[in-house]
Amino acid sequence: MKLNRRRFLKYAAASSAVATAGALFPGVSFGNWQNLTNNSGIISWQKAPCRFCGTGCGVLVGVSDGRAVAVKGDPNCSVNKGLCCMKGYHSVQMLYGKDRITTAKVRKNGEMVEVPIKEALDLVAEKLQETKDKHGKDSVAIYGSGQWTIPDGYVASKLFKGCLGTNNVEANARLCMASAVTGFMTSFGIDEPMGCYEDMDHANVFITWGNNMAEMHPVLFSRMLANRKRRTNVTVIDFATRSTRTSQAADKSILFRPQTDLAVANAICYEIIKNDWVNWNFVNEHVSFHKGKTNIGYGTEDHFAFKDKAESINFEEYKLFLEDYTPEKVEKISGVSARDIKYMAALYGDPSLKVTSFWCMGMNQHTRGTWINNLVYNIHLLVGKISTPGNSPFSLTGQPSACGTVREVGTLTHKLPHGVVMKEHHREMAAEIWDVPVSNIDPKPTYHTVEMFRALDRGDIKFIWIQVTNPMVTMPNLRRYRDGALKDGRFVVVSDVYPTPTTDVADVILPAALWVEQEGMFGNSERRTQHFAEIVKPPGEAMSDTWQIIEVAKRLGFEKQFPWTQDDYIGKIWEEYRKFHAGPKHEMASYKVLKERSGVQWPFVNGKETRWRFNPKYDPACTNGKEFDFYGKKDNRAWIWARPYEPAAESPDSEYNFWLNTGRVIEHWHTGSMTRRIPVLHNAVPSSYVELNPEDAAELGVVNGEMVKIISRRGEVTMPAQIKGRGVPPRGMVFVPFFDESYLINEVTLDAFCPISKQADYKKCAVRLEKA
Amino acid sequence: MMKRSKKRGRLVTGVAALCLLCALIFTGSTAFSASVDLRDFDNQGKKIYEANDATPQIYMSADSGDRNLASFYELRQYPGSPPRIPHEVDLTFSGDETDCLSCHARGGYSQEFGKFVPVTPHPENSLCYQCHAQVLTEEKFVETEWKSIMPPRLGRSFLGGSPPPIPHSLQMRENCISCHTGPGAVVEIRVDHSARGNCRQCHAPAVQTTPLQEFVRKP
Incomplete structure (x- = not known):
C-alpha cells in the first residue's frame, strides 16, 4: 500500500485510536481489518429488514464513509427485538464480494462482452418485442423471486400482465410456499397466517412439523427457547424426518417416515374425536366439512393439469373417513408409535394448553403440500385452537418477501395484486389501477414455475428474464432445465449481483442493486411490511430490478403506465399498489408510516395493526357478531378437509434404496x-x-x-x-x-409437484449410493 | 461410596437396555425415533440446550470476577490443552475422581476455596485425572525449550458489533454455557446473554489455528 502524507496521518490516527482502545480493554485485540480511508470513525445507523429469510428481523445497518460497515439488531422491531443470527450480523459483507457484477454484459459471438447498461437494456427491450411479435405474447416470460422487493414484483406484474398481456409471470416462491398459499385458500379462503410471532409468548406447546427452526428460523427459535426458560409450562416437540439441532433442543423428538405426516395428522384428528376433545361450540359455529379429489397425480409429465373439486360432507362422513387412521394403523405407515401419536393428540386436545404449530419447507415442498397444510389446520380447527394468542397454526416462509411480493402482489401466473386473472371484476380492478384496457389482461393462467421451465425447454417460451434468483442451481431435475435454457433460439436475461450458474446461461446479464443499495419493501411471514431506504450506493452501473423493468417498459412504449422518476418511484409505486388492498381485510400502511416504523402489520386499519385475524377482539374485518368470523370463505366458516394419505411420487425400492x-x-x-x-x-x-x-x-x-x-x-x-x-x-x-x-x-x-399448488417436492426422491 | 454408585449405574443401564429391547420387540421395524442418538451429532449441540435448561437465569448473569484469562492460560501448556488442577486435592479424593464433579459439574460457591467454581464442559468424562494433572511441584526436571502458540485473540468479530466467531475447536468444549456463563467464568470471555440458548445461531466456528478460506467460484 502506497502512503501519501495525508493518508499516513489518517492511518496513524486510526491506529492510535485502536491502540487506545486496546489500552482501555486489556486482553481485547482488534481484528486486522482494512481501514477505511476518510473514515471519521462515526457510524450512522439506518433501519432495514434483513436480506435473508422470511422471519423479517429488523436490522440497523451501520454506514461509514458511504460503505456499510456493521449490523445491529433493531431493538424497535418487534420481530427480533435487537437479536439477529450469524447471517444477519454479517449480512453487509455480502455487498463487497470481489466478483460483484457492476456492468452489463451481452453475449456476442458466444462471448460475454461488457457493454453500457443502456445498450443492454435496449437489447432486452428489442429482443422482448421481437420475440412477442414473432411467436406471440406467451413466448415471453419473467421469473422473479421472493427476494424481489414489493416494487420489483409490482412493476413486473404490471408490465407483463397489464401491458404485454401475458400471464407468464412466476417467481421461485412457487417452489417455496405455493402449498402454504393453497392451504390457506382452501381452508380459509384468504392467504397468510391468522396469528403472529407474539403467539410464541403465549403458547404452552410448540410442535415443529418437519421444520428445523433452530437453523432455519433461529431468531424465532431462540424466542421459543427463551419462553421455555422463562415460563415453566412450555414444551417443544420436534416432529421431523431427520434429527437436527431442533430435535436436540426439543423436549421430545419424534421421527416419521417421509410423506407419512399426512397419515399422522389424520390420526391426531381421529384421537381428538375418539376422546371427545372436540371443541363443539367452535366447530358447530365456525367449521364446515369438505372432501376433494383423490389419487391426484404428481405432475412429472409435461402439460399436467389438475383441478380439485370441493364437495361438502357432514361430520359423520368425516369421522368415517378417519377410521382408516387409527394410531395403531398409522404406526405401521409412519413409524411413529401409537403412543407418540396419542401424546401429540393429547397436547392438541388438552383445553388448558395453548398450542402453536410451526412449519415451512417440510410441509410445503411436498407432493401433497396443500393437503398437509389442510390437515394441520384440521387439528387446530377441531379443538378451536386458532386466532387467539398462543393458539396458532403458523406457516413460516423462507424468503424475505415471499409473502410481501409473491403472495401479496401476486407474481404468480394466476394472480393479480388483488384476486386472480380468472375473475372478471379482479381484472377490471387491475386494468383501472394500471390504466390499461381490461382486454389486455388474459383470463387464462399460463405456466407455473416447473411448467414454465419445461416450456422454455420445449421452445414454447423463447425469451425469459430472470431476476434475483438462481434457478440453474435450484430447479429440481435440473439438467433438463439447464439444457433447455442453453438451446438455440432461447434468449435468457439475468439480473443478478454475482456470477452464478444462472448467469452462466445468460445472453444478457444486468447488474442489480443488492438489498440496501436501493429503496424498497419486503413483507415477512407475519403479514409485516418493512420499508428500507437506499442506504449505500449500488456499485458501478448496478440498478434496482424495479428500475430495470421500468427502463424496458419505457422502451416498449409504456411511458404512461410507468411515468415515475428515479427520485420518487418507490413511494409512487407503493401508493398505487396500496389501492389494490383497500379495505379492512388487507389495508396496507401508507408510504409515510412505513418509512417511520420498523415494519407494519397488515391489515393496518385506522392506524392499528391487526395481530390476530378472524378474531373480532383484534380484527376489525370481523362483522358477524360472533366469537370468530372466518370471512375468507363464502359460508363464513373455516373448512376442514378429508384428505387421505397418498405415497410420495417416488419412494425407495430395491434398486434406488x-x-x-x-x-x-x-x-x-x-x-x-x-x-x-x-x-x-x-x-x-x-x-x-x-x-x-x-x-x-x-x-x-x-x-x-x-x-x-x-x-x-x-x-x-x-x-x-x-x-x-x-x-x-x-x-x-x-x-x-x-x-x-x-x-x-x-x-x-425429481420435478414432481403438488397438483394443487404446483410446488415441487425437494424432500423426497429415490437414490442409490456408491462409495466413490 | 463410589463402588455402590457404579453398581447402581450398571443396574440402570441394564434396565434401560431391557426397555429398549422390549420397545424394539413390540414396535418391530417401526421403532424409528430410537435410531438416532440426539447427543451424538452437531458437536454434541444438545449439551447447550440442556445446560440452558439446567442453569438458573440468575446464575447465568452472575459475575464474581474471580478468574481472568491470564490465570486461565497459566494453567495450560498451549491453547486447548487440559488445564492443570490449580488447587490442592485432598488425598482421600485421589481414589475417586468423580468427586471432582461434585463441584465442577454444576459450579456454585465453594466454602472451602472461597471462590466460585468453574464448570466443566464435559462432565460425562468422569475420569478426570486421565487428563488433568495435579501440581505437586513447580520445579522442572530439566529446563525445556517448549514454546506455545499465542492464544486466540479476543474480540475478533468480522465486523464492528458482530458476534465474534468461536476461535477454538469444539471438541471437549461443546457446552458453551459451562465456560462462558456464570460467576465461575473467566471475566474476559463471560457473556450475560446465554439465556438465548442457541449459541451457534450467532457464533460461527472459525478456528484460528486454521487459515481462513475465501470462496472462489470455480470457472
Whole structure:
C-alpha cells in the first residue's frame, strides 16, 4: 500500500485510536481489518429488514464513509427485538464480494462482452418485442423471486400482465410456499397466517412439523427457547424426518417416515374425536366439512393439469373417513408409535394448553403440500385452537418477501395484486389501477414455475428474464432445465449481483442493486411490511430490478403506465399498489408510516395493526357478531378437509434404496451466492456434503469426508460424506444441503409437484449410493 | 461410596437396555425415533440446550470476577490443552475422581476455596485425572525449550458489533454455557446473554489455528 502524507496521518490516527482502545480493554485485540480511508470513525445507523429469510428481523445497518460497515439488531422491531443470527450480523459483507457484477454484459459471438447498461437494456427491450411479435405474447416470460422487493414484483406484474398481456409471470416462491398459499385458500379462503410471532409468548406447546427452526428460523427459535426458560409450562416437540439441532433442543423428538405426516395428522384428528376433545361450540359455529379429489397425480409429465373439486360432507362422513387412521394403523405407515401419536393428540386436545404449530419447507415442498397444510389446520380447527394468542397454526416462509411480493402482489401466473386473472371484476380492478384496457389482461393462467421451465425447454417460451434468483442451481431435475435454457433460439436475461450458474446461461446479464443499495419493501411471514431506504450506493452501473423493468417498459412504449422518476418511484409505486388492498381485510400502511416504523402489520386499519385475524377482539374485518368470523370463505366458516394419505411420487425400492432429502444449513442461505461471499459463513461451512446415518455409512464403508456417489434416475453427484455432523438422517435416508454450486444436487432431485399448488417436492426422491 | 454408585449405574443401564429391547420387540421395524442418538451429532449441540435448561437465569448473569484469562492460560501448556488442577486435592479424593464433579459439574460457591467454581464442559468424562494433572511441584526436571502458540485473540468479530466467531475447536468444549456463563467464568470471555440458548445461531466456528478460506467460484 502506497502512503501519501495525508493518508499516513489518517492511518496513524486510526491506529492510535485502536491502540487506545486496546489500552482501555486489556486482553481485547482488534481484528486486522482494512481501514477505511476518510473514515471519521462515526457510524450512522439506518433501519432495514434483513436480506435473508422470511422471519423479517429488523436490522440497523451501520454506514461509514458511504460503505456499510456493521449490523445491529433493531431493538424497535418487534420481530427480533435487537437479536439477529450469524447471517444477519454479517449480512453487509455480502455487498463487497470481489466478483460483484457492476456492468452489463451481452453475449456476442458466444462471448460475454461488457457493454453500457443502456445498450443492454435496449437489447432486452428489442429482443422482448421481437420475440412477442414473432411467436406471440406467451413466448415471453419473467421469473422473479421472493427476494424481489414489493416494487420489483409490482412493476413486473404490471408490465407483463397489464401491458404485454401475458400471464407468464412466476417467481421461485412457487417452489417455496405455493402449498402454504393453497392451504390457506382452501381452508380459509384468504392467504397468510391468522396469528403472529407474539403467539410464541403465549403458547404452552410448540410442535415443529418437519421444520428445523433452530437453523432455519433461529431468531424465532431462540424466542421459543427463551419462553421455555422463562415460563415453566412450555414444551417443544420436534416432529421431523431427520434429527437436527431442533430435535436436540426439543423436549421430545419424534421421527416419521417421509410423506407419512399426512397419515399422522389424520390420526391426531381421529384421537381428538375418539376422546371427545372436540371443541363443539367452535366447530358447530365456525367449521364446515369438505372432501376433494383423490389419487391426484404428481405432475412429472409435461402439460399436467389438475383441478380439485370441493364437495361438502357432514361430520359423520368425516369421522368415517378417519377410521382408516387409527394410531395403531398409522404406526405401521409412519413409524411413529401409537403412543407418540396419542401424546401429540393429547397436547392438541388438552383445553388448558395453548398450542402453536410451526412449519415451512417440510410441509410445503411436498407432493401433497396443500393437503398437509389442510390437515394441520384440521387439528387446530377441531379443538378451536386458532386466532387467539398462543393458539396458532403458523406457516413460516423462507424468503424475505415471499409473502410481501409473491403472495401479496401476486407474481404468480394466476394472480393479480388483488384476486386472480380468472375473475372478471379482479381484472377490471387491475386494468383501472394500471390504466390499461381490461382486454389486455388474459383470463387464462399460463405456466407455473416447473411448467414454465419445461416450456422454455420445449421452445414454447423463447425469451425469459430472470431476476434475483438462481434457478440453474435450484430447479429440481435440473439438467433438463439447464439444457433447455442453453438451446438455440432461447434468449435468457439475468439480473443478478454475482456470477452464478444462472448467469452462466445468460445472453444478457444486468447488474442489480443488492438489498440496501436501493429503496424498497419486503413483507415477512407475519403479514409485516418493512420499508428500507437506499442506504449505500449500488456499485458501478448496478440498478434496482424495479428500475430495470421500468427502463424496458419505457422502451416498449409504456411511458404512461410507468411515468415515475428515479427520485420518487418507490413511494409512487407503493401508493398505487396500496389501492389494490383497500379495505379492512388487507389495508396496507401508507408510504409515510412505513418509512417511520420498523415494519407494519397488515391489515393496518385506522392506524392499528391487526395481530390476530378472524378474531373480532383484534380484527376489525370481523362483522358477524360472533366469537370468530372466518370471512375468507363464502359460508363464513373455516373448512376442514378429508384428505387421505397418498405415497410420495417416488419412494425407495430395491434398486434406488435411499430417500434423498435436501435443505439448508444455518450458515448459508439458498444457493449461497450471497452467504458464500461472507468470510465467516464460508469459513464455517465451506462446501456441501451428504449426511448419512452412521449405520448406513458403516455398511457402505465410508467415513467422514470420503466421497459418496448419489445416483437417481435423473442424474448423479459425488460429494463428501458427513457422519454425525449437523444432522443425522434415519437409516435409509441421506440429506444434502443445496447451497453449493459445485455439487448440483438438484440434478438428482425429481420435478414432481403438488397438483394443487404446483410446488415441487425437494424432500423426497429415490437414490442409490456408491462409495466413490 | 463410589463402588455402590457404579453398581447402581450398571443396574440402570441394564434396565434401560431391557426397555429398549422390549420397545424394539413390540414396535418391530417401526421403532424409528430410537435410531438416532440426539447427543451424538452437531458437536454434541444438545449439551447447550440442556445446560440452558439446567442453569438458573440468575446464575447465568452472575459475575464474581474471580478468574481472568491470564490465570486461565497459566494453567495450560498451549491453547486447548487440559488445564492443570490449580488447587490442592485432598488425598482421600485421589481414589475417586468423580468427586471432582461434585463441584465442577454444576459450579456454585465453594466454602472451602472461597471462590466460585468453574464448570466443566464435559462432565460425562468422569475420569478426570486421565487428563488433568495435579501440581505437586513447580520445579522442572530439566529446563525445556517448549514454546506455545499465542492464544486466540479476543474480540475478533468480522465486523464492528458482530458476534465474534468461536476461535477454538469444539471438541471437549461443546457446552458453551459451562465456560462462558456464570460467576465461575473467566471475566474476559463471560457473556450475560446465554439465556438465548442457541449459541451457534450467532457464533460461527472459525478456528484460528486454521487459515481462513475465501470462496472462489470455480470457472
